[in-house]
Structures are given as structure tokens and as C-alpha cells.
Amino acid sequence: MEKIKYEKPVITKITAGIPNKFGLPAKQKIVSQIDGIAVDKLMDEYGSPVFVISEKTIRETYREARRAFETRYPKVQFAWSYKTNYLDAVCSIFHDEGSWAEVVSGFEFEKALSLGVKGTQILFNGPEKSEADLTLAINHNACIHIDHFDELYLLIETTRKIGKKARVAIRINMDTGIYPMWDRFGFNYENGEAWNAINRIMLAENLDLIGLHTHIGTYIMSTSAYAVAASKLSNLYMATHRKFNHWLKYIDLGGGFASKNTLKGAYMPGSETCPSFDEYAEAISNAIISSEIPHENLPVLFLETGRALIDDAGYLLTTVLANKRSVAGRRTMVIDAGVNLLFTSFWYNLGVYPTKEVAEYLEDTTIYGPLCMNIDVVRDAINFPHVKTGDRLVIERVGAYNMTQWMQFITFRPNVVLIDMEKKTHIIRKKEELGSIQNFEVNPKR
Amino acid sequence: MKIPGEVKISDNGFVFNSNSGDSFALNPFGLELIRKLKEGKDFDELKPEILEKYDVDDLTFEKDFYEFYALLKHHQLIIQENQLDFK
Numbered sequence: 001m002e003k004i005k006y007e008k009p010v011i012t013k014i015t016a017g018i019p020n021k022f023g024l025p026a027k028q029k030i031v032s033q034i035d036g037i038a039v040d041k042l043m044d045e046y047g048s049p050v051f052v053i054s055e056k057t058i059r060e061t062y063r064e065a066r067r068a069f070e071t072r073y074p075k076v077q078f079a080w081s082y083k084t085n086y087l088d089a090v091c092s093i094f095h096d097e098g099s100w101a102e103v104v105s106g107f108e109f110e111k112a113l114s115l116g117v118k119g120t121q122i123l124f125n126g127p128e129k130s131e132a133d134l135t136l137a138i139n140h141n142a143c144i145h146i147d148h149f150d151e152l153y154l155l156i157e158t159t160r161k162i163g164k165k166a167r168v169a170i171r172i173n174m175d176t177g178i179y180p181m182w183d184r185f186g187f188n189y190e191n192g193e194a195w196n197a198i199n200r201i202m203l204a205e206n207l208d209l210i211g212l213h214t215h216i217g218t219y220i221m222s223t224s225a226y227a228v229a230a231s232k233l234s235n236l237y238m239a240t241h242r243k244f245n246h247w248l249k250y251i252d253l254g255g256g257f258a259s260k261n262t263l264k265g266a267y268m269p270g271s272e273t274c275p276s277f278d279e280y281a282e283a284i285s286n287a288i289i290s291s292e293i294p295h296e297n298l299p300v301l302f303l304e305t306g307r308a309l310i311d312d313a314g315y316l317l318t319t320v321l322a323n324k325r326s327v328a329g330r331r332t333m334v335i336d337a338g339v340n341l342l343f344t345s346f347w348y349n350l351g352v353y354p355t356k357e358v359a360e361y362l363e364d365t366t367i368y369g370p371l372c373m374n375i376d377v378v379r380d381a382i383n384f385p386h387v388k389t390g391d392r393l394v395i396e397r398v399g400a401y402n403m404t405q406w407m408q409f410i411t412f413r414p415n416v417v418l419i420d421m422e423k424k425t426h427i428i429r430k431k432e433e434l435g436s437i438q439n440f441e442v443n444p445k446r
Numbered sequence: 447m448k449i450p451g452e453v454k455i456s457d458n459g460f461v462f463n464s465n466s467g468d469s470f471a472l473n474p475f476g477l478e479l480i481r482k483l484k485e486g487k488d489f490d491e492l493k494p495e496i497l498e499k500y501d502v503d504d505l506t507f508e509k510d511f512y513e514f515y516a517l518l519k520h521h522q523l524i525i526q527e528n529q530l531d532f533k
Contacts, residue, residue: 329517
């Protein structure tokens with residue numbers, strides 16, 4: 001006699017409360033393959049946990065963003081935000097699609113050069129640029145985005161020392177009607193600091209002011225904030241022309257477009273609430289085109305979009321280590337990937353999905369990572385089906401920031417695998433081993 | 447081990463404990479197990495029956511059974527007369 005399919009026994013307390021207005025999804029989503037390759041095959045071959053990046057998704061997302069802007073504005077240039085994901089293979093795909101590089105340190109600058117990016121196609125942002133970094137940037141004719149007056153004077157001093165001109169822009173912070181207003185980077189628009197900086201640069205003989213840059217924040221869900229920013233930069237663009245008879249070359253709106261991840265505390269999923277590239281493009285393009293800038297002198301529009309271009313392309317495949325019950329009877333689960341690999345789990349309710357059909361019954365669950373640390377919580381609360389030890393799970397939308405902000409803590413960082421356009425898989429960053437860590441250590445002889 | 451008379455179990459898996467006022471939902475296998483427990487069966491008696499009927503190995507069932515049993519105790523749906531009796 002054929003045996004009946006087994007399902008774990010479950011009892012749940014029924015609690016009265018405010019029902020969720022939107023209800024629960026009718027069916028548990030299953031992620032059994034990525035770009036046509038079975039998750040089981042990927043994990044058998046590359047271990048667990050393992051990051052997987054889809055080249056197809058990167059290219060499709062990039063092209064969608066480019067189309068949204070290029071159909072609305074005549075001159076658009078994306079610059080790949082290295083800090084979002086600076087794995088060589090990932091950067092190379094963006095450069096292959098036509099992206100310039102946006103870097104925020106000497107290390108990232110050198111990485112861009114090593115990948116064959118021309119110095120003139122590197123935007124050098126950030127508050128930390130040493131004299132050596134500035135010298136490197138000047139020698140490669142990069143666009144240096146000045147963050148503060150001390151950097152401006154260091155740059156003037158550096159250009160004098162090496163006897164070369166620097167191509168510069170300034171970073172500008174401003175009130176765009178959103179909270180929090182980022183004012184720690186750049187020169188302020190409203191109090192005239194940015195205008196002072198422009199005047200000082202225009203008088204400096206070795207500095208060639210070519211652009212204006214802002215980056216109003218991160219995960220910005222209001223497209224109108226970008227319209228305000230674009231208008232204010234357009235005003236400065238025109239003011240510079242009026243006073244100095246000098247047309248700048250570009251306006252850089254930075255990054256900050258929201259990805260489809262869901263922020264902690266959000267009522268609705270990010271996939272439902274985040275603006276599309278079209279909506280961002282509409283707001284920004286309209287603001288510049290309807291400003292007083294003559295159409296024949298429209299600046300190139302630079303975009304340093306990071307998160308929204310790469311988040312969807314990254315997956316983390318992980319394995320269930322244990323199911324437990326808390327003292328209060330709450331279901332908890334331990335998986336083999338934790339906050340050491342998932343920095344973004346501090347901000348997002350990351351989507352975690354089984355890889356095969358599971359029991360329909362869902363239970364409110366806390367998902368812990370494998371670290372022997374109390375902070376290692378991947379999801380505080382998620383309605384999750386019962387899965388067994390050894391079952392495999394997929395965490396979606398982890399392409400941005402996790403592979404740059406991850407920690408080598410307690411255990412090794414895993415393989416990162418790329419699925420290329422031909423559905424071939426490649427290790428693009430090898431799993432660490434003891435030697436990877438100890439090679440940098442020196443143990444004094446006693 | 448016994449299930450107090452105040453705990454009522456319906457045919458569709460709804461459980462009401464009139465002692466505490468709490469109500470619960472059981473999945474079909476949870477309902478089957480609690481009924482067998484109500485009949486007075488313990489783990490050793492249940493195990494061969496379940497292994498015969500369901501596609502499950504003995505360790506998985508043992509693990510799930512004791513987790514379920516602990517939850518029933520936690521929710522005060524069963525009373526363990528002898529605290530030293532593991533089963």
C-alpha cells in the first residue's frame with residue numbers, strides 16, 4: 001500500500017487583532033531555479049551558502065533604466081556605483097553596457113582603472129580623497145567631485161605641485177522636501193555655500209569646473225524630490241553661465257533610486273510601492289527641460305544609480321540548519337547565512353523562499369543566521385512554511401551592498417557565482433579559506 | 447498525560463480551551479495526533495502506526511512529535527501528571 005504524504009503536525013494559537021487589509025498571498029512562492037538553472041544544481045556544485053548573480057537580470061535592468069531616461073532626455077550617461085557591488089565581473093558587465101565608473105576611494109579608483117575604464121570616464125566622489133588619490137585622479141584626467149572646502153584647497157595645492165589642471169565638479173546638498181535631508185556631503189545650496197564654491201573654483205587657474213553633482217539620499221521613494229534637485233542644479237547651471245559666460249558640461253543627479261526590496265516597517269511590499277525608472281526619469285527630465293537652460297546647451301545628465309540596477313540580480317542560496325521553538329512557543333529557524341553576508345537585512349525584510357513545494361501551512365517564524373551572536377537575525381517575523389533541516393532556501397534581491405559590506409566574521413565568505421547570458425556558471429569570487437585570512441596576519445615570535 | 451475535559455476539539459481541527467479562553471487551529475496531522483493522544487496512546491504506541499501509514503522516517507517523526515507535544519504542553523492543552531515521564 002502506498003504511504004500517505006507526511007506533513008509535520010502543527011498547532012497555532014488563534015489571536016484576535018487587526019486583520020491585514022491586504023491578506024496573505026494565496027500561495028507560497030517557490031524559487032527552484034535561477035535563469036533556468038536549478039538551485040539544487042548550483043548548491044551541489046558551489047556549496048552552501050552561495051551568492052548567485054544573474055548577468056541577464058543586470059543587463060535587462062540596466063537597459064530598462066537607460067530606455068526610461070534616453071526616451072525623455074537627449075544626453076544621458078550612467079556611471080556604475082562601485083560601492084554597491086565592486087566585484088570585477090559585475091563592474092565589467094556595466095562597463096560593457098556603456099556605464100562609466102563612479103568611485104569613492106583610491107581603492108575603487110584603482111579597481112576601475114584595472115578594469116580598463118578610461119580615467120576621463122571615472123567620477124571621483126566621496127569625502128575621503130588623499131593627496132595621492134587626487135594626484136592619481138588628476139593624472140588620469142578624471143572628474144573630481146569636490147566635497148568640502150578643505151578638499152578644494154588641497155586640490156588647488158596638488159594641481160600647483162604637479163603643474164596640471166584638474167577637471168572638477170562640486171557636490172551639492174539641498175532641501176528637496178524629504179526627510180532626512182542629507183547635509184553631511186558637499187556644499188549647501190540654500191545658504192549659498194555651493195555658489196561660493198563655484199565662484200572660488202572659477203577663479204582658480206588650475207581647476208576646470210565641468211559639472212554639478214548632488215545625491216539627495218538613499219532609497220528615495222518620492223520622484224518629486226528628484227525634480228526639486230534637478231531644478232536647483234539647473235538654477236546654478238544657469239547662474240554660472242550668466243556670471244562667467246561658462247557652460248558646464250553635466251548635471252549629476254547621483255543615485256538613491258529605491259529597489260524593490262521592502263524596508264523594515266513598511267506597510268506594503270517595495271515591489272508595489274517603489275517608483276519605476278520611468279517615473280524617476282519623467283520627474284528629472286521634465287525638471288531640466290522645463291528649466292531656463294536653452295535646449296542647445298542642455299547638460300549631459302549623469303546618473304549614479306546603484307541599488308536599483310543590481311539588487312534584483314543577486315540571490316543568496318542557503319540551507320536550513322535547524323528548526324527550534326522559543327520559550328514562548330514561537331517558531332524559529334537557523335539557516336547557514338547570516339548578517340555577516342546580509343548587511344541589507346538590517347534595513348530590509350528580505351524575501352526568503354523555499355526551493356520546492358512545501359506544506360501549505362504557514363507559521364510566523366523568526367529566521368536566525370548561523371553566527372554565535374544574538375544580533376544575527378535575518379528576518380524578525382516572516383510567515384513561513386515548515387521546512388526541514390537540510391532544505392534549501394533562496395533569499396532574493398541581495399545584489400546591492402551585501403557583497404561589499406559583508407564581514408569576514410566567525411566564518412568564511414562564500415563563493416559568488418555568475419550565470420552568464422549563455423546560462424553558463426562561473427565562480428567570480430572564490431570562497432575564502434584559512435589562508436585567505438591568515439596571510440595578512442603576523443604573529444610575533446616569542 | 448491527559449487532555450483536560452475543558453479542551454474541546456472539533457472535527458475540522460478547531461480547538462477551544464474553556465479554562466483559558468484560548469482557541470487554536472490544528473492541521474490535519476496535528477488533529478490526528480491529538481485524537482490519538484486523547485485515546486491515551488503514547489509515543490511508543492503511536493510510532494509504528496504512523497510509520498506504517500505515512501511516508502516518514504522514525505527520526506523525523508520523533509522530532510516532530512516531541513515538538514508538537516511541547517507546544518501542547520506550552521498551550522496547556524495537555525497535563526503531564528508525572529513531570530519525570532518524558533513521554
